[in-house]
Amino acid sequence: MRVLFATSPGLGHVFPTISLAHALRAAGHEVLMATAGGKEAANAGLHVVDTAPGVDIGAVFQQAASEQSEEFDYSTDVDTEKGLEFVGAIFAKLSGVSVDLTVSAAESWRPDVVVYSSMEGTGPLVAAKLGVPAVSHGFGFADEAPMTEAIFEKMVEERERHGVQGFPEVHESIDVAPPSMVDRPVRGWPMRYVPYNGGGVLPEWVLERPARPRVAVTLGTVLTQVGALTSLTKLVDVARHLDAEFVLALGDADPSPLGELPDNVRAAGWVPLSALLPTCAALVHHGGAGSTLTAIDAGVTQLVLPHGADQYMNADAVARRGLGLRSEPDQVDAELIDRLLTDPGLGRAASEVADEIATLPRPADLVPKIAGLA
Incomplete structure (x- = not known):
């Protein structure tokens, strides 16, 4: 076929x-x-x-x-x-x-x-x-x-x-939407979202379990190209006062608009989220569907800072299901990050939805269905 x-x-x-x-x-x-x-x-x-x-x-x-x-x-x-x-x-x-x-x-x-x-x-x-x-x-x-x-x-x-x-x-x-996160019927064939974020040679630290909570940060593949990088300025400023490690996975974007980064904030360039998130406690991101679903697959809590497109809808779905929080970028504070990392309800919901999508048919399971159409 x-x-x-x-x-x-x-x-x-x-x-x-x-x-x-x-x-x-x-x-x-x-x-x-x-x-x-x-x-x-x-x-x-x-x-x-x-x-x-x-x-x-x-x-x-x-x-x-x-x-x-x-x-x-x-x-x-x-x-x-x-x-x-x-x-x-x-x-x-x-x-x-x-x-x-x-x-x-x-x-x-x-x-x-x-x-x-x-x-x-x-x-x-x-x-x-x-x-x-x-x-x-x-x-x-x-x-x-x-x-x-x-x-x-x-x-x-x-x-x-x-x-x-x-x-x-x-x-x-x-x-590919987790059924518990939408208020509509499943359209056609349900399928587990299996993240693909590109390949890459991983730095050794990505696989290591850190001594303190690690938080991944991304703006996806478009926003960094249209001047949105400075929306993370407040987050970086807050991070310097927290006992956590922050990893800026910003692709080819130059992090210099964020100023001098504190010691606990690492500019990592391009790191596939699906490789980074297993050693993370949370993901802070813009609300792109791929980032949202990759975090769900990893079972980590999320803080969504929507900028446009469908990101507001995705942020609402995360907050409504209780596996994460949403905020405006300039309203991020230490209390919000602390809740992201310590609220047991958020962690429990994130684990529940990760378990939920693990039960959905895999891409390989849909191959016979597609072949049956031919």
């Missing part, structure tokens, strides 16, 4: 699909990834088609957002009709730049099934054009089906150009 993965650009959308792609390959199936750029998927050992060579995806996003007539508040509007209109229009534009090369690759390679990230419209378009089944791969807590439909419906020009009227006749979906 040949499975084409079509993902929207950005590591937060590509990385959640990697574990399923690896499971399919391990079972003897062929996998091809179609996405803008594609370096990260190639680094994961996958064959990749760059569907938007030379395109500045960030500029496309900014242009699409600027064309919206209404102001949009990510903290309140994401999970609303206004959110469907706003976000659907932006991701329809992002999907549009990848359509033609994805269709061309698919017509040459002839997949039996198309798996696509849920904030992406190219996957269902390609599957419908080729007459093959499609599977939407969720990556967070939202009810992603309405958003996928909104994106697809807005791709009028692309669908007309390729003679596609509606969704593929055979369409399934994968839901």
Whole structure:
């Protein structure tokens, strides 16, 4: 069986699909990834088609957002009709730049099934054009089906150009949200979130159990590139007065805007969260779905400092389930960090949800289901 993965650009959308792609390959199936750029998927050992060579995806996003007539508040509007209109229009534009090369690759390679990230419209378009089944791969807590439909419906020009009227006749979906953290039914097939955060040569200290609590800190892969690093200034200032070790996993970002770091704060560069968190007591992060779910898998408590996109929704899910806290970045104080590290209720809830997702079907368990569609 040949499975084409079509993902929207950005590591937060590509990385959640990697574990399923690896499971399919391990079972003897062929996998091809179609996405803008594609370096990260190639680094994961996958064959990749760059569907938007030379395109500045960030500029496309900014242009699409600027064309919206209404102001949009990510903290309140994401999970609303206004959110469907706003976000659907932006991701329809992002999907549009990848359509033609994805269709061309698919017509040459002839997949039996198309798996696509849920904030992406190219996957269902390609599957419908080729007459093959499609599977939407969720990556967070939202009810992603309405958003996928909104994106697809807005791709009028692309669908007309390729003679596609509606969704593929055979369409399934994968839901990775822990059931106890959402107030909606499971969409399609539930699947355990198995973190993929990239590979790397680990420094020796990452594997060592520290003498005092270790707290990982990350802002994901986008925020550090758009000037959000200084949102951690208050956290770093608070950290210098605490008996804990803080690890800033900030990728290639220059930590100098945070000033001189105290002795108990380590700037670690790029460290895969799934490797770092097993020796940590907690994670402080921006609320990206991948960071949130990776912390859940590790069973650690979380402090979420949302900045935009779906991060407010993810922060609410964490706080509502009781496995973590949420705060504005400038309101972080010693009392908040102390509670994060010592509140037994938070730790108990984090362990419960880690146990919950461990019982869900693994990516390998879904391989026969996908093969059954072909």
